[in-house]
Amino acid sequence: MQILSIETSCDETAISLLEIKGGQKPVFSVLGNEVASQIKLHEQYGGVFPMMAKREHAKNIFPLFLRVLKEAKIIRQNSKPIQLKNVETILAREPELLPYFLHEIPKIARPKIDAIAVTVGPGLEPALWVGINFAKALATVWDIPLIPVNHMEGHALSVLIQEKSKKFLMTKDVFPAISLLVSGGHTELVLINAIGKYKIIGRTRDDAAGEAFDKVARMLGLPYPGGPQISKLASKIKQSKISLPRPMIHSKDFDFSFSGLKTAVLYTIRDIKNMTELIKTEIAHEFQNAVIDVLKSKTFRALEVYKAKTLIVGGGVAANKALRQRFATEAKNKKISLYFPTKDLTTDNSIMIGIAGYFQFLKKNKKGVRINSNAFQAKGNLSF
Ligand code: KG4
Ligand code: ZN
Numbered sequence: 296m297q298i299l300s301i302e303t304s305c306d307e308t309a310i311s312l313l314e315i316k317g318g319q320k321p322v323f324s325v326l327g328n329e330v331a332s333q334i335k336l337h338e339q340y341g342g343v344f345p346m347m348a349k350r351e352h353a354k355n356i357f358p359l360f361l362r363v364l365k366e367a368k369i370i371r372q373n374s375k376p377i378q379l380k381n382v383e384t385i386l387a388r389e390p391e392l393l394p395y396f397l398h399e400i401p402k403i404a405r406p407k408i409d410a411i412a413v414t415v416g417p418g419l420e421p422a423l424w425v426g427i428n429f430a431k432a433l434a435t436v437w438d439i440p441l442i443p444v445n446h447m448e449g450h451a452l453s454v455l456i457q458e459k460s461k462k463f464l465m466t467k468d469v470f471p472a473i474s475l476l477v478s479g480g481h482t483e484l485v486l487i488n489a490i491g492k493y494k495i496i497g498r499t500r501d502d503a504a505g506e507a508f509d510k511v512a513r514m515l516g517l518p519y520p521g522g523p524q525i526s527k528l529a530s531k532i533k534q535s536k537i538s539l540p541r542p543m544i545h546s547k548d549f550d551f552s553f554s555g556l557k558t559a560v561l562y563t564i565r566d567i568k569n570m571t572e573l574i575k576t577e578i579a580h581e582f583q584n585a586v587i588d589v590l591k592s593k594t595f596r597a598l599e600v601y602k603a604k605t606l607i608v609g610g611g612v613a614a615n616k617a618l619r620q621r622f623a624t625e626a627k628n629k630k631i632s633l634y635f636p637t638k639d640l641t642t643d644n645s646i647m648i649g650i651a652g653y654f655q656f657l658k659k660n661k662k663g664v665r666i667n668s669n670a671f672q673a674k675g676n677l678s679f
Pocket of ligand 1 (some may be wrong): 520642
């Protein structure tokens with residue numbers, strides 16, 4: 296079967312078309328995949344402004360969609376009349392998209408897509424709405440089932456496409472598994488008892504790990520997004536003379552806190568009279584180490600407490616090289632099976648949304664969710 300998936304929760308507009316074979320133990324192949332990143336735009340402002348992100352999504356979504364159909368070679372000219380039904384109502388808040396539905400979509404024959412999966416949250420609501428309304432309009436005119444997807448479930452399942460192995464990873468024996476999801480908006484430890492059965496066992500009480508990377512980068516005069524910049528700088532040295540706190544590392548729960556660490560960096564910078572490249576490098580190195588120490592300590596304790604043998608790390612911060620190395624060493628010592636997503640699937644993407652959408656679709660006996668359902672509201676704070 297084929298699933299079209301759409302992701303617009305933050306600053307990437309992403310669309311893909313997946314082919315899925317194998318029922319409960321699926322193998323996913325990517326027929327088409329397009330991403331438009333807004334990083335260059337948001338870089339100028341040091342962060343993402345929701346309304347600006349929304350405008351960019353609206354500008355990019357249809358051209359990307361066309362490119363995905365072309366890549367997948369499923370674009371055919373339409374000769375049948377097409378019912379535009381109530382697209383005008385659906386797109387009331389996205390008037391920029393209406394001309395595409397009035398003039399372009401009618402020229403395209405309905406492809407054999409079995410379902411459309413779309414991110415409904417968590418994320419920036421104005422941004423999410425663009426993807427949701429585009430998906431709703433498309434599902435209506437082509438009469439395709441629609442599936443709402445939780446972006447965080449997407450990150451957790453993003454490990455299901457691996458470069459080397461085509462074997463289905465999440466067979467029964469990998470559960471219970473622990474997933475550490477670390478992104479710009481979230482830092483969560485999730486107990487996974489089966490696909491679809493998630494329980495948050497810990498989360499950040501203030502800033503997300505990625506957010507801390509972004510804020511500290513900004514203090515050091517580095518561009519947005521800060522994670523890759525800090526990582527690059529930190530890798531230049533092996534040790535740092537600066538020392539920063541490891542907040543909550545000894546607390547008995549599985550929660551995190553990064554805002555104190557960020558403030559500690561601020562004070563450190565304030566107390567330095569002559570900032571040099573070397574000091575910046577030392578700060579970056581120590582900050583990164585502090586974040587990894589806390590993440591690693593809590594994650595491996597959670598694995599022990601919940602008697603889990605599998606660890607899945609996802610979300611943008613999981614792209615961090617030092618984090619990957621240190622988690623890999625610890626996992627090897629503790630005989631834990633560790634999975635990271637491939638590079639492209641670590642940061643925001645729509646392939647992971649298609650993967651998560653597929654399992655929802657199976658659960659609903661290959662039916663979509665009613666298009667007018669509350670499920671298709673943007674939910675900024677959607678949780679597991
Ligand atoms: O998952 P993601 O792409 O978007 C959200 O859902 O938030 O995560 C983006 C976050 C940003 O905060 C970015 O700075 C961080 O992931 N990030 C990194 C690295 N690459 C991206 N953090 C640390 N090291 C990296 N190499
Ligand atoms: Zn994300």
